[in-house]
Amino acid sequence: MLRSERLGAAAWSRWISHAYAAPPESESKRFLSLLLDIGRSDPGQILLPTSDETTWLYTRNAAQLEEYFLLYQPSAPVFGRILDKNLLAAAASKAGVASLLSWDPGSIDELRVLAPMLPYPILVKPRTHIHRVETNKGAVARSASELLQQYRQFLARERVRDDGGSLRFDPARPILQQFVEVGSEGVHSISGFIDRSRQLFVTRRSRKVFQRSRPVGVGVCYESLPPDASLSNSVRALCDELGYFGIFEVEFLSFDGAWVVIDFNPRLYNQVGLDIARGLPLPVLACLGALDDKAGLRQAVAKALAVNDNQTLVFYDRFTLHAMLVAMYMTSRISRDDMAYWRSWVKQNAAQAIDVAAAKEDPMPGIIHALSETFRGIKAIPRFSRSTPRVGSAQGESLSSARGEACGRHD
Numbered sequence: 001m002l003r004s005e006r007l008g009a010a011a012w013s014r015w016i017s018h019a020y021a022a023p024p025e026s027e028s029k030r031f032l033s034l035l036l037d038i039g040r041s042d043p044g045q046i047l048l049p050t051s052d053e054t055t056w057l058y059t060r061n062a063a064q065l066e067e068y069f070l071l072y073q074p075s076a077p078v079f080g081r082i083l084d085k086n087l088l089a090a091a092a093s094k095a096g097v098a099s100l101l102s103w104d105p106g107s108i109d110e111l112r113v114l115a116p117m118l119p120y121p122i123l124v125k126p127r128t129h130i131h132r133v134e135t136n137k138g139a140v141a142r143s144a145s146e147l148l149q150q151y152r153q154f155l156a157r158e159r160v161r162d163d164g165g166s167l168r169f170d171p172a173r174p175i176l177q178q179f180v181e182v183g184s185e186g187v188h189s190i191s192g193f194i195d196r197s198r199q200l201f202v203t204r205r206s207r208k209v210f211q212r213s214r215p216v217g218v219g220v221c222y223e224s225l226p227p228d229a230s231l232s233n234s235v236r237a238l239c240d241e242l243g244y245f246g247i248f249e250v251e252f253l254s255f256d257g258a259w260v261v262i263d264f265n266p267r268l269y270n271q272v273g274l275d276i277a278r279g280l281p282l283p284v285l286a287c288l289g290a291l292d293d294k295a296g297l298r299q300a301v302a303k304a305l306a307v308n309d310n311q312t313l314v315f316y317d318r319f320t321l322h323a324m325l326v327a328m329y330m331t332s333r334i335s336r337d338d339m340a341y342w343r344s345w346v347k348q349n350a351a352q353a354i355d356v357a358a359a360k361e362d363p364m365p366g367i368i369h370a371l372s373e374t375f376r377g378i379k380a381i382p383r384f385s386r387s388t389p390r391v392g393s394a395q396g397e398s399l400s401s402a403r404g405e406a407c408g409r410h411d
Contacts, residue, residue, distance in 0.1 A: 008368070008372075009357045009365040009366070009368045009369035009372060010357075010365060012364040012365050012367075012368045013362055013364065013365050014361075014362050014364070015362065020034065020038060022034050025051060025053040025054055025057070026053065026131075026133075026161060028053075028057055028161075031057065032057060032061055032064075035047075035065065035069075036064060036065070036068065038068075039065065039067070039068025039069050040068060043067075043068045043069075044068075044069075044070065045068075045069055045070070046069065046070045046071075046072075046286075046287050046290045046291075047065060047069045047070070047071055048072075048247070048267075048268060048283060048286055048287075049073070049266075049267040049268065050267060050268045051267065052083055052128070052129045052130050052265075052267070053129070053130060053131070054267075055073070055079060055083070055266055055267045056076075056079060056083065056130045058071060058073065059073060059074075059075070059076050059079050060076055062075075062076075070290040070291065071290060072196075072245075072246055072286050072287075072289040072290035073245075073246050073266070074243055074244055074245055074246070075243075078242055078243050078244055079266060081242055082242060082244065082264050082266050083128045083129070083130055083266075084127055084128050085102070085125065085126075085127055085128065085175055085177075085263075086102060086104050086127060086175045088261075088263075088264055089102050091238065091241050091242055092238055092241075092261050094241050095234075095237040095238045095240065095241035095242075096237060097234045097237060097238050097261050098258045098259065098260045098261070099260050099261050099262070100177050100178045100180065100255065100260050100262060101119070101177070101178040102175055102176060102177045102178070103118070103175065103176040103177075104173075104175050104176070105176070106173075108148070108151070108152065111147070111148065111151055112148065115144035115147050115148060116144050118144070118147070118176070119178060120141065120142050120143060120144075120147075121140050121141060121142045121179040122140070122141050122142075122147055122176050122177070122178065122179055123138050123139070123140055123141075123176070123177045123178070123179040123216070124138055124139050124140075124141060124147070124150045124151055124154050124174050124176060125137065125138035125174060125175060125176075125177055125216070126138065126158075126171075126174055127170070127171060127173060127174060127175050128171050130171060131160045131161040131171050132158070132159075132160055132161075132171065133158075133159035133160065133161065134157060134158060134159060137213070137216040137217060138174075138216050139153070139154065140179050147176075151174065151176075154174050155172070155173075155174075158172045158174070159172075160172045180253060180255045180260075182253060185207075185253070185254045186207040186208060186209055186253075187207065187208040187219075187251055187252070187253050187262070188205060188206070188207050188208075188225065188228075188231065188251070188252045188253070188259070189205065189206045189207070189208065189222070189249050189250070189251050189252075189269075189271070190203050190204075190205055190228075190231050190232055190234075190235045190249075190250045190252065191203065191204055191205075191206070191247075191248065191249040191250070191269065191271075191272075191275055191280075191282075192204060192232075192235075192247075192248060192275070192280065192282070193246070193247055193248070193280075193282055193285045193286065193301070194236070194239050194244065194245050194246070194248065195245055195289055195297060195301070196245045196289065197245075198236075198239060198240060198245060200297060200298060200301045201232075201236055201239075201301075202280060202285075202301050202304045202305050203227070203232045203235065204224070204227075204274075204275045204278055204280050204309060205224075205225040205226065205227060205228050205231065205232075206222045206223060206224050206225055206271060206274055206275075206315070207222060207223045207225055208221070208222055208251075209221045209222065209223055210316075210321065210342070212320070212324070218270060219270055219271065220316060220317050220320050220321050220324065221314065221315070221316040221317075221321060221345075222271045222274055222314065222315040222316070223312075223313075223314050224274060224278060224309075224311065224312060224313040224314065224315075226309060226310050227309055230259075231252060231259055234252075234259070234261070235248070235250045238250065238261065238264070244266060245289075246266060246267075246286060246289070247266075247267060247268055247269075247272075247282050247283075247285070247286050248264065248265065248266055248267075249264075249265040249269040250263070250264050250265075251263040251264075251265075268282070268283070270356075271315045271356075273315060273354050273356065274313060274314075274315035274354055277313060277315075277354050278307065278309055278311065278313060279303075279304055279307030279309070280304045280307070281300065281304070284300060285297065285300055285301065285304075288300060311352075312352055313352045313353075313354060314349040314352060314353050314354070315353075315354045315355075315356070316346075316349075316353060316354075316355065316356070317355070317356040317357070317369075317373075318346070318353075318355050318356075318358060319357075319358070319366070319369060319370045319373055320356075320373050320377075321342070321346070323373065323374075323377055325339060325342055325343075327377070331390070332390045333390055356369070357369035
């Protein structure tokens with residue numbers, strides 16, 4: 001595996017046979033050069049992307065990488081429609097899958113004309129996460145004047161890395177999307193695998209119940225859910241429209257009586273361990289696809305489909321959850337009732353909980369992850385203070401109105 005951070009937890013696992021020290025993914029030329037060197041010295045390995053950045057890097061340079069590695073992912077035009085959230089919404093519409101309203105003003109002047117006609121609140125969000133220097137996920141505007149302010153601020157702070165013009169859209173220009181407060185249903189994920197022929201298809205469903213930041217952010221806690229044929233069929237229709245194959249996670253939220261798609265991750269994702277524990281060995285399926293082992297892949301998918309997927313499991317980042325709760329409580333950003341709820345949630349789910357890094361039989365990744373999260377948490381203090389309202393403020397009261405969604409928003 002490639003380790004681009006010294007405190008990369010997975011590289012310390014007892015199950016890793018070899019880890020390569022790599023430059024950050026953002027340094028794409030150096031990252032690619034190292035990959036090619038590894039491939040030349042040990043050809044035949046399988047490359048699976050773990051981020052939008054590596055997804056695009058592997059796709060854009062597939063011709064070079066396929067000389068030494070086995071890949072299992074579609075072409076750049078397919079990923080272009082997925083990784084540009086505006087094009088993804090258009091693809092969802094063609095596939096008959098509901099999505100939130102979105103707008104793509106080309107300039108401040110266009111936005112000034114559009115702003116008074118929009119249904120507020122509006123989320124100003126990154127068009128893509130490829131080549132971004134910033135890591136923020138967006139800001140909510142609740143009036144036309146606030147939208148213009150947020151849009152200008154986004155443009156002023158947004159920085160993207162030049163990659164020679166491989167993208168057919170401007171990654172620095174945000175899009176606008178109707179913003180929806182997450183209700184008791186939460187954000188649902190349909191995750192799984194579809195093969196190159198798009199005949200083999202298997203999914204699992206889960207719900208994100210706690211996340212790192214507001215109004216949008218990476219999940220910290222997830223709960224398993226039983227299958228939903230309607231949502232799975234929507235994902236299959238979307239994959240068919242896009243021409244996508246491989247591992248995926250597609251996020252939905254409930255709005256106006258329907259489930260609407262809000263994101264598509266065409267790669268390994270945060271809570272993949274939850275699905276593996278539920279009998280869906282996604283990395284194995286992708287590897288069998290890359291090896292073109294059709295019989296083995298059919299057998300593995302059939303076995304995953306036969307699993308009883310009604311068991312209750314949770315997936316969480318225990319260290320980060322506790323650290324966030326302590327920080328929120330000490331800074332008056334969570335109520336006592338909500339604090340008690342999450343402590344009870346942890347205790348009630350202890351027997352069926354899967355941690356993102358910690359395991360009794362493999363302790364080092366958990367230790368390294370805790371060190372990494374401590375370092376990241378210290379750096380994130382200013383952003384946490386800005387983005388997380390105190391309990392008692394108008395926004396803070398609304399955020400605490402539904403436990404389990406107190407830290408949940410759509411991404």
